Amino acid sequence: xxxxxxxxxxxxxxxxxxxxxxxxxxxxxxxxxxxxxxxxxxxxxxxxxxxxxxxxxxxxxxxxxxxxxxxxxxxxxxxxxxxxxxxxxxxxxxxxxxxxxxxxxxxxxxxxxxxxxxxxxxxxxxxxxxxxxxxxxxxxxxxxxxxxxxxxxxxxxxxxxxxxxxxxxxxxxxxxxxxxxxxxxxxxxxxxxxxxxxxxxxxxxxxxxxxxxxxxxxxxxxxxxxxxx
Amino acid sequence: xxxxxxxxxxxxxxxxxxxxxxxxxxxxxxxxxxxxxxxxxxxxxxxxxxxxxxxxxxxxxxxxxxxxxxxxxxxxxxxxxxxxxxxxxxxxxxxxxxxxxxxxxxxxxxxxxxxxxxxxxxxxxxxxxxxxxxxxxxxxxxxxxxxxxxxxxxxxxxxxxxxxxxxxxxxxxxxxxxxxxxxxxxxxxxxxxxxxxxxxxxxxxxxxxxxxxxxxxxxxxxxx
Numbered sequence: 459x460x461x462x463x464x465x466x467x468x469x470x471x472x473x474x475x476x477x478x479x480x481x482x483x484x485x486x487x488x489x490x491x492x493x494x495x496x497x498x499x500x501x502x503x504x505x506x507x508x509x510x511x512x513x514x515x516x517x518x519x520x521x522x523x524x525x526x527x528x529x530x531x532x533x534x535x536x537x538x539x540x541x542x543x544x545x546x547x548x549x550x551x552x553x554x555x556x557x558x559x560x561x562x563x564x565x566x567x568x569x570x571x572x573x574x575x576x577x578x579x580x581x582x583x584x585x586x587x588x589x590x591x592x593x594x595x596x597x598x599x600x601x602x603x604x605x606x607x608x609x610x611x612x613x614x615x616x617x618x619x620x621x622x623x624x625x626x627x628x629x630x631x632x633x634x635x636x637x638x639x640x641x642x643x644x645x646x647x648x649x650x651x652x653x654x655x656x657x658x659x660x661x662x663x664x665x666x667x668x669x670x671x672x673x674x675x676x677x678x679x680x681x682x683x684x685x686x687x
Numbered sequence: 688x689x690x691x692x693x694x695x696x697x698x699x700x701x702x703x704x705x706x707x708x709x710x711x712x713x714x715x716x717x718x719x720x721x722x723x724x725x726x727x728x729x730x731x732x733x734x735x736x737x738x739x740x741x742x743x744x745x746x747x748x749x750x751x752x753x754x755x756x757x758x759x760x761x762x763x764x765x766x767x768x769x770x771x772x773x774x775x776x777x778x779x780x781x782x783x784x785x786x787x788x789x790x791x792x793x794x795x796x797x798x799x800x801x802x803x804x805x806x807x808x809x810x811x812x813x814x815x816x817x818x819x820x821x822x823x824x825x826x827x828x829x830x831x832x833x834x835x836x837x838x839x840x841x842x843x844x845x846x847x848x849x850x851x852x853x854x855x856x857x858x859x860x861x862x863x864x865x866x867x868x869x870x871x872x873x874x875x876x877x878x879x880x881x882x883x884x885x886x887x888x889x890x891x892x893x894x895x896x897x898x899x900x901x902x903x904x905x906x907x908x909x910x911x
Binding site: 523575578579582585586589590591594597598601602604605606608609612613615616 | 835842845846847848852855856859860862863864866867888892895896899903906907910
């Protein structure tokens with residue numbers, strides 16, 4: 459287990475390094491934005507992974523409520539934590555990129571606002587997990603996860619009334635949008651590297667959470683056995 | 688026991704309790720009054736400016752004040768293990784939830800009725816759009832705050848430091864509703880555009896979140 463983790467961590471480190479090289483050196487400089495556009499290779503993969511983590515969190519929460527499966531709960535808390543980390547990266551790299559390109563750090567457009575709200579909701583989820591007492595935490599936080607997931611759609615629509623400043627989707631966007639082919643390797647390498655990194659984090663955190671659950675269960679059983687004497 | 692009769696008797700009990708003690712209303716009213724006074728000290732707007740910002744100020748004041756009442760809804764049931772009695776009783780959980788939502792809705796509506804004249808006086812407000820439209824905005828908006836608020840009050844009841852937990856959970860979820868309420872109110876006050884779109888948005892928000900609340904409430908009530 460420990461060896462496997464070290465081996466995987468080394469692989470992820472190599473992938474991330476190669477992704478960094480691809481983004482900073484191999485990819486061409488963008489015509490109008492210049493070098494600052496290179497932050498894109500971190501911004502977009504982080505965003506994709508944050509959304510992926512929160513989706514898994516939602517599915518795990520629903521599974522937990524239906525089946526009361528402790529594994530689903532461990533996966534839910536794990537993906538919420540990792541998702542918040544990646545969402546933070548998105549929220550930090552976004553303004554850094556926006557300031558030189560748009561001239562402002564922040565704007566209340568649909569996508570920025572919903573990402574911020576997503577971050578707030580999942581931080582409140584982690585707070586609830588910390589403050590909920592004992593065995594109720596999984597049920598209560600699963601309920602909150604469902605609320606949060608439903609809420610994000612509303613946040614997005616609520617902001618559509620204001621003109622959106624965020625660029626049109628780069629991937630799967632309309633005709634004419636899209637990434638220059640020469641930039642594609644850098645994006646794909648970083649996407650792969652970040653996905654591997656997220657998977658590693660989720661895996662190791664999941665193992666920790668499972669160990670914690672088992673320990674708690676053992677303590678509860680020991681207390682029961684002690685009480686019987 | 689039918690849903691309707693349980694809802695009615697539970698609501699009657701809550702209203703009677705509130706009528707005799709007036710705990711929630713008094714605390715909420717004084718809190719909202721303080722917020723209004725502090726807002727008027729912090730901003731000194733002209734009539735034109737206040738039309739633009741009043742929508743936000745009014746709803747933020749109501750949201751803060753509603754939290755005061757919401758925190759008390761379930762805490763009241765902890766005394767003498769009333770909530771545990773509810774859990775073991777065959778009464779439908781939905782009825783309990785609905786009666787609490789209706790009760791809170793009434794309390795917050797009374798608060799709004801009493802505080803709105805104060806806002807008008809302090810901020811020199813006069814709507815340039817269709818004033819009657821403020822009524823559906825108030826109804827849908829209050830329902831949006833109260834339905835989620837009652838649900839998350841039941842959630843935060845199970846946590847340490849529950850009084851502070853409620854706003855932490857409720858505010859992020861309420862943001863879209865708040866955006867729509869403020870937008871609708873501002874549009875009506877300034878008369879720039881029709882408030883139809885934010886109103887429809889609020890109605891959809893209410894329907895969706897009332898459904899989610901009713902679906903999940905029983906699970907949360909029995910969480911162990």
